[in-house]
Amino acid sequence: MEDDQVVSGLVHLARTPLPERRALLTSALSLPTLDPLAAVSTLRSKYPDLDPSVCSALVTQQQLLLAGADRGLIDATGLWMTTPVGLEQASRPQVAFRRASLLAAAGVRSVVDATAGIGMDSHAFARCGMDVIAVEKDPVTSEVCAANLTATLSEVDAPASVINADATExxxxxxxxxxxxxxxxxxxxxxxxxxxxxxxxxxARPERDPERWSPPWSFVDSLRSHFDFVAAKAPGSFVPSAAWACEWLGVRDHIVECSVYSAAPPAFLATHQATLLSDDPDSEITYSADRPHAPSHPSSDPSSAQPPPAGPLEDYLGEPHPVFRYSLAALCGTTAHVVHPDSHWITSAQPTIEGVRWYRLLESVPVTQLANAAHDHGIDAVAIKCRESRRSLSELRESIGLPDGNRYAVVVAGGLNDALLVERVH
Ligand SMILES: C[S@@+](CC[C@H](N)C(=O)[O-])C[C@H]1O[C@@H](n2cnc3c(N)ncnc32)[C@H](O)[C@@H]1O
Known part of the structure; x- marks a missing residue:
C-alpha cells in the first residue's frame, strides 16, 4: 500500500475493539460515495476525536468494500475490512465455502492456511467447523485478517488465530x-x-510462471511429502501434475480457479473434474474432466486427456461453458461430438446437454458469402464468435457488414473452413 497515512489508519482501525470498529465501518459505508472530502468531514463531525489517519482509512474502506460487494466478493456490512491487493486476491466466498466443505466432508478437522490474505478462505474453513491457524507474511494484511476473523467468527467456538510469518520458514x-x-x-x-x-x-499483471508465485508452486508440491492433506488455489488456466486431484471452477461466464487437492475429496466424480457453480447449489453442474498436458509437465502422462470425439455437423451447435473445455469428452457423452479436433464447439441432434449454450444451425458458408447468407435469412444483426479463428473480430465484422446482436451468431470454429450461421436456442 502506497499511502502511509492510510496504512497506519488501517492498522489503527484493525486494532480498534470490535463494537467500535463495526460502528465506524457501518457509518463509513452509509456515507455518500461520490465525494471523499465530504465523507471525511461527515465522519469528523460525527466522531470529533477520530484520528485523521483512521478517517482516511475509513473512506478508503468504504470505496473498496462497496466496489467489492458489487462484484459479490465481500460482505459490506461493517464486519469485513480489506486492502486493495487483499480484495483483488481473495477467494470468492462461494468458492471458499465449496473448498472448505469438501475438506470437511473428507474428514479434515483443522487447517493451517499458509497464505491467509484478508482471511476469506480461513473464514470459510472455520465456518465449516474446522480449527484454523492463518499465516500471513505481510504485517498490514495480517492485521486486517485478524480483525476480519475476530469480527466474522465471534460466535464460532474455536475462532481462527492469525500469525504474521513467512510460511516457507x-x-x-x-x-x-x-x-x-x-x-x-x-x-x-x-x-x-x-x-x-x-x-x-x-x-501489475498476474504472474503466469508458477515458480514466481509467492510461495512458488515447488514449495506447495514439496508439502505433499510432509502432510496427509494439502490443498491449494491456482488460476483457472493451471493444470497441476498428475499427482494432484483438481477441480476447475466456473462462475457466471468465467473460469475462476483451479482448486487443487493432494487426494480427490470423496465427493469428486473423478480425480479431475470441472464444475459450474450457481447461486442455487442444486443447479451446480459437474463433469469429470480430462487433464490436458501442462506446458510445465510435457512428459507423456498416462492420465492425460482422452480427446473428445469429432464428427460432422448436426442440427444444433453448442458452446460449452469455458470451464467445461476440460470436460469435453464427458460432456459430449454419447449424444454429441466436437465439430473438429481443434475446436471446443460441439454439435448434436438435440440441444439438451447442460452447461452448454445452444444454437440451431442455419447454414455453413464460406466467410466471403456470410453477408449474402445473413441477408437470405432476414438477419439484421449478429454476434461474432471467432476466438478459435485466425481472423480478427473487426475483419469479420467488416466482411459481414452487420451490427452486433443477440439472437443470431456467426461462429468461426477451429479447424472448419466454413463459418456457421446460427440462431440462439432459448
Ligand atoms: C492470494 S492471497 C490469499 C488470499 C486468501 N486466500 C483469501 O481468500 O483472502 C496470498 C497471500 O499470501 C501472502 N503470502 C505470500 N507469500 C507468503 C509466504 N511465504 N508466507 C505467508 N504469506 C505469504 C501474501 O501476502 C497474500 O496476502
Whole structure:
C-alpha cells in the first residue's frame, strides 16, 4: 500500500475493539460515495476525536468494500475490512465455502492456511467447523485478517488465530499443524501478482510462471511429502501434475480457479473434474474432466486427456461453458461430438446437454458469402464468435457488414473452413 497515512489508519482501525470498529465501518459505508472530502468531514463531525489517519482509512474502506460487494466478493456490512491487493486476491466466498466443505466432508478437522490474505478462505474453513491457524507474511494484511476473523467468527467456538510469518520458514507449518486436532490440512493460495508495476503505470499483471508465485508452486508440491492433506488455489488456466486431484471452477461466464487437492475429496466424480457453480447449489453442474498436458509437465502422462470425439455437423451447435473445455469428452457423452479436433464447439441432434449454450444451425458458408447468407435469412444483426479463428473480430465484422446482436451468431470454429450461421436456442 502506497499511502502511509492510510496504512497506519488501517492498522489503527484493525486494532480498534470490535463494537467500535463495526460502528465506524457501518457509518463509513452509509456515507455518500461520490465525494471523499465530504465523507471525511461527515465522519469528523460525527466522531470529533477520530484520528485523521483512521478517517482516511475509513473512506478508503468504504470505496473498496462497496466496489467489492458489487462484484459479490465481500460482505459490506461493517464486519469485513480489506486492502486493495487483499480484495483483488481473495477467494470468492462461494468458492471458499465449496473448498472448505469438501475438506470437511473428507474428514479434515483443522487447517493451517499458509497464505491467509484478508482471511476469506480461513473464514470459510472455520465456518465449516474446522480449527484454523492463518499465516500471513505481510504485517498490514495480517492485521486486517485478524480483525476480519475476530469480527466474522465471534460466535464460532474455536475462532481462527492469525500469525504474521513467512510460511516457507523451515518447520513452521509442521509445528503449527501439531498444535491442531488431526487430521490437519495445509492450504496454500499463492500470491500471483507481478512484483513490479509495468512502466506504463497500468496494474501489475498476474504472474503466469508458477515458480514466481509467492510461495512458488515447488514449495506447495514439496508439502505433499510432509502432510496427509494439502490443498491449494491456482488460476483457472493451471493444470497441476498428475499427482494432484483438481477441480476447475466456473462462475457466471468465467473460469475462476483451479482448486487443487493432494487426494480427490470423496465427493469428486473423478480425480479431475470441472464444475459450474450457481447461486442455487442444486443447479451446480459437474463433469469429470480430462487433464490436458501442462506446458510445465510435457512428459507423456498416462492420465492425460482422452480427446473428445469429432464428427460432422448436426442440427444444433453448442458452446460449452469455458470451464467445461476440460470436460469435453464427458460432456459430449454419447449424444454429441466436437465439430473438429481443434475446436471446443460441439454439435448434436438435440440441444439438451447442460452447461452448454445452444444454437440451431442455419447454414455453413464460406466467410466471403456470410453477408449474402445473413441477408437470405432476414438477419439484421449478429454476434461474432471467432476466438478459435485466425481472423480478427473487426475483419469479420467488416466482411459481414452487420451490427452486433443477440439472437443470431456467426461462429468461426477451429479447424472448419466454413463459418456457421446460427440462431440462439432459448
Ligand atoms: C492470494 S492471497 C490469499 C488470499 C486468501 N486466500 C483469501 O481468500 O483472502 C496470498 C497471500 O499470501 C501472502 N503470502 C505470500 N507469500 C507468503 C509466504 N511465504 N508466507 C505467508 N504469506 C505469504 C501474501 O501476502 C497474500 O496476502
Amino acid at each position: 523451515p518447520d513452521l507449518l509442521g509445528s503449527l499443524a501439531q498444535q491442531l486436532p488431526a487430521p490437519v490440512a495445509i492450504f496454500v493460495d499463492p500470491s500471483r501478482r507481478g512484483s513490479t508495476r509495468p512502466i506504463d503505470g497500468s496494474r
